[in-house]
Amino acid sequence: MSENRVLKISILRFDPHDPEDFPHMETFEIEEADGMTLFVALNEIREHHDNSLKFDFVCRAGICGSCSMLVNGRPTLACRTLTKKLDEHITLAPLPLFELIGDLSIYTGKWMRGLNERLETWIHDKENELQVDKLEEKMEPELADEIYELDRCVECGCCVAGCGTIQMKPDFVGAVGLNKVARYHLDPRDTRSDEEYYELIGDEDGVFGCMTLLGCEDVCPKDLPLQSKIAYLRRMMIKTALKN
């Protein structure tokens, strides 16, 4: 059997709570193991090399979206990244644009909560009162599947980190926000009108701000159809604008 590689993992480190600390790279060497993911590698570093290393994992199965970071400069989910797919020298950095908690740990929760509140990402239904004892409203099976396709976003923030527009316009809702609007717009249970959606995203911080660089779609770990949804929303918003 061939010898295992020794991985050199360079991590951008910084503890904003330590007044004497400053951002710097630190490299750790660990022996690669069969089936090793960055989740395994980072935990090994924490347990055996530096127990102060900060990072975020929850499900470690590519489901929850907690562990997004820059792996060799590209935003992705670390837990499902196998080290064997990477060179032996690996560079890790926190996702940009989000508030830094320390090292690779970022405060995506706050950003996403703000976005959800701003876009009111819940079903708006003032007419139908919920009656839990009654048969549910019917829905076309294909439509339910289509909604689920867009509902699959895990709010990992990769599309935000991969977005050129947001670098210049910090209030831009990003692909994550536009995808959510597309999801609710598709859902007949949400009774918001086209005009109401226009109010939410019919401006430079919304769908007209996108410069169509489409880094979002390239890096989305869930392969969401971001490009076609942004294009669709744009057409819909223009129609709504012309109508009024």
Add this chain to the structure above:
Amino acid sequence: MKIIYTDVLIVGGGLAGLRVATGVRERGHDAVILTLVPPKRSHSAAAQGGMQASLANCKMGEGDNEDVHFSDTIKGSDWGADQMVARMFTHCAPKAIRELAHWGVPWSRVNRGDHTSIINAKKVTITEKDEAHGLITARDFGGTKKWRTCYTSDGTGHSMLYAMDNKAHEDNVEIHERLEAISIIHENGRCCGAIARNLMSGELVAYVAKATTIATGGYGRIYSVSTNAIICQGMGQAIALETGVATLGNMEAIQFHPTAIVPVGILTTEGCRGDGGLLLDKDGYRFMPDYEPDKKELASRDVVSRRMTEHMRKGKGVKSRYGDHLWLDITILGREHIEKNLREVKEICENFLGIDPAVDWIPVRPTQHYSMGGIRTKYTGESQTLKGLYSCGEAACWDMHGFNRLGGNSVSETVVSGMLVAEYISDFLESSDSDISIETKNVEKFLKIEQDKIDALLTKEHGEDAYKLRRRMEEIMMEKVGIFRNGDDLKEAVTELEELLKRSKNIEVFRSKSRAANPALVNAYRTQKMIKVALTVAYGALLRTESRGAHSREDFPKRDDANWLKRTIMNWENESDTMPTVSYEEIPIDSMELPPGFRGYGKDLTQHHTDTKVRQEVVDKIKSELESKGANRFEIQNELMPFLDKLPKKYRATNERFGENV
């Protein structure tokens, strides 16, 4: 000292916690959720398979109703469940799913006409009714008589959690993220809130509340390999236990899921087998029909996990550097089905194993998955012994699962128990009984205790390494408190865990001394708590000299109703104790709707209680009398074990059901 006052403090932002929060908000009370991670990242999201609710919309669900769901749940529990709670649950599950549909979950729907399905390795054509088109559909799961598990393609938990969190946004629930409850404030048998640590800044904050709800999920991470998210460390159970007042129930009842991938222990959903997937051994032989000719791969989880382990012990496992495993074959389902309904499984196989499950078999073995035990509560969700402390979801022992939970009943429990407990809490808040009068100096005392503990961890010298203690604890649980258990191993486990607990009082946080975000510090105090939780599991397992559901003793293979039809209750009387104190709660047979019987797996080894025969005769008599009078199923049920009066009024009405009353 920072004190935050609220009506209801909720620890944990998964499905159960969020549902309690929205429920109390709608009744006009304030709610604050403390959560380790953004709620949408909770472990609830990982429930791929589905939610059980007896809607009976799809063809294979025809004839389903609350009675069938109830009977499946009780049999699944090996008669360990509280039957009244299980009744309340099965009655409300259809309401909970319809509520979630209203809030945006894109449940997969019935499609009229023919579709093919794989049943017992054969292609079968199923014809769905025209009138059912567009209603919520369901898939097959283990241990259920009907197709009852509702789903959204492959991401049920994800969709439910997102809908629930969005609802919480709409309802203005306050969410305090990256705040960890580390102790419970209580005096004179009354819970008054919790001390929490901000995981970003390190600040300690006191939350004072009239009602406190623990909804922190299970404690799977006391095992070295678990399907659970890494945050499922049993901290909710631990802080309840550390009050010395609240009790934990049936901690030894641990479920092992048959199909987690090897070696990393990530789950592949029961939907794989529900949709027709097979278990194969090293020779590619389908072995389950030999053991369970009737239910085969879709026997209850505890049964399948044991049969797999037995088969591997016969030398039929596939050898690997990570130990033996078996194969899960879903290739027969076809690529189209896998890419739509089992996409999460496909992604997991690609990303973690580098295989294509439409072509390759998946290496699997039974792995720790679910905690049936937890904070012992009344049917209202309130602790039996600490007033004002509530718990629901996996964190609690409510107790609808007994000694084995059915697949699809977990996410279902989260939302059902959440909606009910929210009402009971609201009733409590609206009574004068909910007043609290704790003085701030007493609150400060609790905060000071926690501050001192943290100081000690950071300043101690020549102490113990928390990682080493924790890894040893995890190994002990894996090796000695696993799927098959025996007295000798369990005795060793308890002795060694007690030793680890003593050593854990001397933990030192090496090098990493920050008081702010500090993973080493977090690991240190959690390890101390996890060892206590592990002790309650191992000790409960040692004392229970019978086999029931997922608790399987090689030296006591019979289910012993005569002596063990009871719940294990653990409490931690004094802080200086090194072992929990145990007592038992009888499960009365004379009020059961479904008296103890045979689950129908393997040989019937049950040692029956003398009351069983008596109760069975009473039940049979009531049934036949009422049936002869033409009574309907509700009337008969009500005569056997009335439960509706226990439910909040708004949830008592009869469920509409396609094909029954619609």
